[in-house]
Amino acid sequence: MYLHSAYGLWNFMCFGLKYDKLCDKYPDYEKNNIQMSEKRPALIFKVITECQTTKARVGKMTVPHHTVDTPVFMPVGTKGTLKGILPEQLKQLNCQIILGNTYHLGTKPGIDILQKAGGLHKFMNWDRALLTDSGGFQMVSLLKFAEINEQGVKFISPYDDSECMLTPEYSIKIQNTIGADIIMQLDDVIKTTTTGTRVEEAMHRTTRWLDRCLSTHQKPNEQSIFPIMQGGLNAELRSESGLQLTQRKVNGYAIGGLSGGESKDDFWKMVNVSTNILPKDKPRYLMGVGFAVDLIVCSALGVDMFDCVFPTRTARFGCALVLTGQLNLKQGQYGNDTAPIDEFCNCSTCKTYSRAYLHQIVTMETVGCHLLSVHNIAFQMRLMQNIRESIKKGEFPQFVQQFMLKVYPTKEYPSWIVDALQAVNIYLA
Amino acid sequence: MIVKMKFFTESAARCAARIGTLSEIERMPDLIFETPLLLIYTKRGCVPHLTKDVLKMVTTEQQFLSVSLPSTITMAEFVKQTPSFTDFVSMQEYPTFLSINDPAETTTSGHQEKHSISIWAKHGRHILSPDSYMDIVETFKPDMYVALCDGDTDEKSSAKRISKSIERSKTQLETCLLRHNSSNTIKSKGILGAIEGGYNLHARERCINYLKDKTLLGYVIDGLHKNGPQVQKINTDQIRNVIEHTINLLPTDKLRVSMGSWNPATLVDLIDMGVDVFDSSYAYLATEKATALTFLCDHQPTDNHHTSYVISVAEDKYADDFTPICKSCECLACQKYTRAYLHHLCHCKELLLLVLLMIHNTHYYLQFFKTIRKHIKEGTFKEFQKKIHLIYDKKEES
Ligand SMILES: [Zn+2]
Ligand SMILES: [Zn+2]
Numbered sequence: 001m002y003l004h005s006a007y008g009l010w011n012f013m014c015f016g017l018k019y020d021k022l023c024d025k026y027p028d029y030e031k032n033n034i035q036m037s038e039k040r041p042a043l044i045f046k047v048i049t050e051c052q053t054t055k056a057r058v059g060k061m062t063v064p065h066h067t068v069d070t071p072v073f074m075p076v077g078t079k080g081t082l083k084g085i086l087p088e089q090l091k092q093l094n095c096q097i098i099l100g101n102t103y104h105l106g107t108k109p110g111i112d113i114l115q116k117a118g119g120l121h122k123f124m125n126w127d128r129a130l131l132t133d134s135g136g137f138q139m140v141s142l143l144k145f146a147e148i149n150e151q152g153v154k155f156i157s158p159y160d161d162s163e164c165m166l167t168p169e170y171s172i173k174i175q176n177t178i179g180a181d182i183i184m185q186l187d188d189v190i191k192t193t194t195t196g197t198r199v200e201e202a203m204h205r206t207t208r209w210l211d212r213c214l215s216t217h218q219k220p221n222e223q224s225i226f227p228i229m230q231g232g233l234n235a236e237l238r239s240e241s242g243l244q245l246t247q248r249k250v251n252g253y254a255i256g257g258l259s260g261g262e263s264k265d266d267f268w269k270m271v272n273v274s275t276n277i278l279p280k281d282k283p284r285y286l287m288g289v290g291f292a293v294d295l296i297v298c299s300a301l302g303v304d305m306f307d308c309v310f311p312t313r314t315a316r317f318g319c320a321l322v323l324t325g326q327l328n329l330k331q332g333q334y335g336n337d338t339a340p341i342d343e344f345c346n347c348s349t350c351k352t353y354s355r356a357y358l359h360q361i362v363t364m365e366t367v368g369c370h371l372l373s374v375h376n377i378a379f380q381m382r383l384m385q386n387i388r389e390s391i392k393k394g395e396f397p398q399f400v401q402q403f404m405l406k407v408y409p410t411k412e413y414p415s416w417i418v419d420a421l422q423a424v425n426i427y428l429a
Numbered sequence: 430m431i432v433k434m435k436f437f438t439e440s441a442a443r444c445a446a447r448i449g450t451l452s453e454i455e456r457m458p459d460l461i462f463e464t465p466l467l468l469i470y471t472k473r474g475c476v477p478h479l480t481k482d483v484l485k486m487v488t489t490e491q492q493f494l495s496v497s498l499p500s501t502i503t504m505a506e507f508v509k510q511t512p513s514f515t516d517f518v519s520m521q522e523y524p525t526f527l528s529i530n531d532p533a534e535t536t537t538s539g540h541q542e543k544h545s546i547s548i549w550a551k552h553g554r555h556i557l558s559p560d561s562y563m564d565i566v567e568t569f570k571p572d573m574y575v576a577l578c579d580g581d582t583d584e585k586s587s588a589k590r591i592s593k594s595i596e597r598s599k600t601q602l603e604t605c606l607l608r609h610n611s612s613n614t615i616k617s618k619g620i621l622g623a624i625e626g627g628y629n630l631h632a633r634e635r636c637i638n639y640l641k642d643k644t645l646l647g648y649v650i651d652g653l654h655k656n657g658p659q660v661q662k663i664n665t666d667q668i669r670n671v672i673e674h675t676i677n678l679l680p681t682d683k684l685r686v687s688m689g690s691w692n693p694a695t696l697v698d699l700i701d702m703g704v705d706v707f708d709s710s711y712a713y714l715a716t717e718k719a720t721a722l723t724f725l726c727d728h729q730p731t732d733n734h735h736t737s738y739v740i741s742v743a744e745d746k747y748a749d750d751f752t753p754i755c756k757s758c759e760c761l762a763c764q765k766y767t768r769a770y771l772h773h774l775c776h777c778k779e780l781l782l783l784v785l786l787m788i789h790n791t792h793y794y795l796q797f798f799k800t801i802r803k804h805i806k807e808g809t810f811k812e813f814q815k816k817i818h819l820i821y822d823k824k825e826e827s
Contacts, residue, residue: 080773084780086483088761109748109773116749117769125765335507348482352519356507360473364551366780367475374480 043182043224043251045070045283051396054424055275055302058391061252061283063181064222065121066128068096070283070304071387073290073380074131075312079104080124083312083373084366087126093347093377094385097129097181099307102174103138111177119179130180131307133287134171134228140189148188150205168212172225176218182285184254185213187228192260199232206230206256207244214248226285228256233266235273242277252283255303259288268297268420275302292323292383293407296400297420299387311380315372318362321379323406327355329372334359347378397426404428434573434619434646436684436705438464444676446701446810448802451493451684454524454572455617460491464684464705465805467798468495468526469791470533470713474504474518477713478780478787481519486761487792494523495688495708496571497531498548502555505565514569527571528649529578532688532710535657541579543597559604567614573646575686576605578623580651584667591627594652595636598625606643619646621686627652630674637678647684650675650704658714660689665698676703690714693724693797694821697814700801712790719743719775721754721762721786722793724820725800738821740768742782747772760792761785 044062051057059070075082075090078101082090090098100120105111109123117123120130136153140146145156152167168186175183186209188202210227217225227245231238245253255274258267271286278284283304289295290308298306311321318330320341327334327341340350341358349358349371361368390399400421404413413428421428438449449464469476469484469492476484476494496514508517515521529548530536540547540554548555557565562577578598582591602622609620622640626632640648653668654660679685687704690711699707715722720739740747740754753763754771762771762785774782804810 079777079779080770081777081779081781084478084784086486086761086781086784088486089482092482108777109769113749113769113773117751117767123767123770123773125770336510338510348480352481354517354519356510357474357518360504360507361475365473365475366478366783367480369780370478370480370483370784 039221041251042220042222043283045252045281047280049392049394051300051391052394053397054300054400054426056300056387056391056396056424057280057302057304058388059283059304061304063097063129063224065130065181066096068129069385069388071295071299071384072097072305073295073384074099074305074307075377075380076101076307076309077124077126078309079108080120083315084370085312085373085377087124089374090126090377091128093374094381095128095377097131097305098126100130100132100178100180101138102132102135102171102178102184103142105132105178106135106174111174114179115177119177121179129182130178131182131285132175132178132180132184134168134184134186135166135174136171136186137189139166148205150208152186152209153189168209169216172213172216172218176223179219179223181223182252183223183225185210185225185227187230187256190232190257192232192257192262194232195234199230199234200237202232202257203230203237203241204244206241210245210248214250224251226250226252226254228254228287229274229278230257231270232257233262233270235269238270238273239277242274246277246279250282252285252305253278254285254287256287258286264414264416265419268301268416268423271298271301271303272420272423278302290380292321292379293404293417295380295383296387296403297417300396300400300421300424300426311376312373315376316369318368318372320358320372321376323403329355329358329362329368331359341375342379345375345378345382347375349375349378400426401428433617436464436619436647436682438682438705440703441681442703443679443681444673444703446805447703447705448805449684449705456572457524460524462491462493462524463802465700465798465801466493466706467795468493468706468708469523470495470709471520472497472531472533472713473500474514474520476787476791478716478783479791483784483788487788488795490795492523492795494520494525495528495532495710496525496569497528498555498557498565499531499534499550501569502548502550502565503552505568508568512570514571524572525569526686526706527566527569527574528688528708529575530580530656530688532656532660532690532708533658533713535659536581536655538581538655541581541594541597544600546577546579546581546597546601559601560608562601563605563608563612566609567612570614571618573619573621575621575623575649575651576609577601578625578649578651580623580625581655582625582627582652583654584628586627586652588629588632591625591629591632591652594625594627595632598623598636599639602640602643610644619684621645621647621649621684623649623651624675625652626671626675628668628671630671633671633675634678637675641680645683647686647705648679649686649688651688653687654689656689658690661692661711661714663691663695665695668695669698669702672699672702672704692821694818697801697817700805701810701814709791709794712794713787715739715790716783716786719782719786721771722790723755724817725793725797726755726757742768742771742786743775744772754789755793758789758793758796760789762789762792 171186188205231241285305337355440447451462537549686706747768750768804813
């Protein structure tokens with residue numbers, strides 16, 4: 001059964017390739033733009049408050065399914081579900097937007113089922129905002145023989161060894177079917193630490209693929225394609241990428257090619273370069289970032305959206321997020337600990353359960369995993385809310401200083417944090 | 430004067446379906462539970478797959494939980510730091526019934542001694558004497574519990590084994606009752622005696638003769654099976670004689686409990702013979718097999734999916750079935766999610782599958798009990814019983 005359904009999809013994907021070759025005409029992007037002006041745009045972004053010290057800002061991003069407060073953290077629900085947490089619970093956690101993975105959803109349940117279901121929102125009973133990735137990153141990182149050429153990502157089907165191709169057009173076609181509010185262009189994914197001409201090639205190709213994505217897009221009134229800024233760790237290339245992308249008509253931007261093993265120094269500098277180039281009136285999405293200090297530093301650098309699998313993944317291994325890192329509740333020391341995970345956390349887990357009881361059930365009962373996931377998502381949501389509130393109150397720099405002091409009580413701040421914050425006028429003494 | 434948990438029934442008939450009430454639970458004096466009652470099955474202090482906030486989405490009504498030793502005995506030393514088991518597991522608002530074996534897990538046989546019995550927890554064997562058992566009871570403080578007993582018998586047990594089980598259970602009950610009545614922390618709780626005797630009518634009689642004069646809230650009809658999924662396969666014919674014989678000997682004013690994952694057809698027959706309390710391990714085991722209960726959905730003749738007893742969401746035919754598990758079910762899973770989605774979750778081995786199935790199956794089984802009580806009250810139980818048999822027996826044939 002497993003093989004059967006998956007096999008069907010790969011055939012479809014390969015078919016998609018032939019189809020792409022046969023049809024050179026696609027619905028005209030200009031025409032879609034006319035339609036767009038008649039209806040409400042697929043995304044309205046309003047900056048509510050700008051921090052007077054840093055580049056941080058609070059915004060409201062209205063997409064067809066929800067109005068999202070930014071800076072926002074987006075939990076990852078890879079296959080149309082989020083680690084045993086009901087959408088009803090996610091709403092209680094004040095979760096406004098979640099992420100789905102196109103590669104996984106295209107494999108199972110497959111676009112045929114998603115089409116029949118009327119899109120992922122209906123299929124999974126999530127009526128708030130959704131974002132999907134292009135599938136390219138997952139392919140390159142999950143499949144052994146993925147290879148990129150001008151046409152797209154070529155890969156060998158793990159089911160029948162046939163050669164298949166994920167083109168920019170096909171990625172958008174799947175994402176049109178999934179129906180997320182925000183969708184990602186297919187980008188030319190390279191290792192973050194790649195250097196040399198390949199970085200430049202990937203950057204230019206990503207722009208060319210953006211144009212192909214935009215011109216094939218079927219639902220510009222309902223879904224916004226975000227281009228992905230490339231350029232690796234090279235500030236000039238990144239600026240060039242930004243320049244090219246900002247010439248296209250889009251509703252927001254993703255900062256790609258980071259959070260992949262580069263040094264923290266390179267990381268923050270590239271984020272800083274990226275947000276300097278990107279227009280202020282569009283949301284900026286930094287892909288794959290979710291640790292608390294990173295969220296704070298990058299919010300200060302002007303990023304509006306984040307995603308990461310870490311909070312829910314770590315819950316599965318019995319770990320709960322706290323300000324200073326994480327508690328591994330499997331450890332014996334928690335057996336007699338009657339305190340909640342975090343006494344200041346107002347999530348249903350912390351209000352109800354002790355560490356001692358969680359110690360008994362983590363990794364034994366699925367409920368243990370659910371309870372930690374609830375707390376970990378609540379932790380991320382509360383952090384983002386605190387960031388937004390402090391910006392609104394004009395107290396963001398103080399908030400950042402106090403937060404860092406709590407995380408590093410001995411004031412042994414990592415130098416990259418000191419430098420990054422100094423770049424936006426926050427000084428850690 | 431201490432309040433003691435009470436069971437009351439107006440029914441004077443010995444071996445017939447009856448309505449009763451359980452009340453005056455010390456911690457919750459305002460609560461009244463109607464019997465036939467379904468105890469919600471718990472493992473390690475939680476309803477499997479359901480966090481407390483999700484459990485409250487399943488039912489807003491007050492529920493009674495069943496707790497068993499194999500999954501909780503290792504918690505005892507930590508429970509001591511808190512006022513009671515329900516405090517430790519944060520289920521304070523629910524009354525609990527403590528049983529010795531886990532109704533959903535097949536009991537590991539053997540190693541029962543005259544003065545002790547063995548409990549098999551995940552990490553090995555625990556030997557319980559009546560005193561060490563009562564220490565746990567005093568720590569856990571369940572609202573209702575069964576005296577230590579040796580129920581390690583089934584239809585295959587020899588006369589000698591049965592005889593031993595009766596003797597041991599008798600000795601163990603003596604000590605438990607003594608401790609119960611002299612303990613300020615638990616004397617107000619409901620204590621039940623276990624009726625052993627396997628499938629031997631004479632042995633059952635001997636056991637009841639002994640128990641009759643004891644001050645007990647009621648009885649657990651024990652020693653019929655060794656728990657776990659096998660219990661689902663037992664049909665009434667296999668147990669009718671022993672149950673009828675047992676219940677006919679019991680006083681009518683005492684509670685009768687039968688633990689185990691009885692299938693719905695056998696369950697309605699047990700109710701028809703006068704059993705008052707059951708646990709929901711059947712709904713849990715259905716969930717673990719990735720199945721959804723549908724045996725009450727047969728009144729929708731236009732929908733051919735509804736003719737079966739359960740549906741197995743892994744089956745291919747559900748891949749594009751955008752209907753709920755059961756159109757007339759009011760649970761969250763049926764209101765908001767489709768079979769196609771459950772099928773998808775099943776094939777991705779996603780945890781949410783078990784959450785949604787457990788929501789449905791638990792809700793469904795609670796509704797089943799509500800319907801049973803309604804039919805008993807309205808005098809239509811026999812027809813309902815027939816209807817359940819019709820559905821179940823049809824499945825048996827196919
Ligand atoms: Zn919490
Ligand atoms: Zn239901």
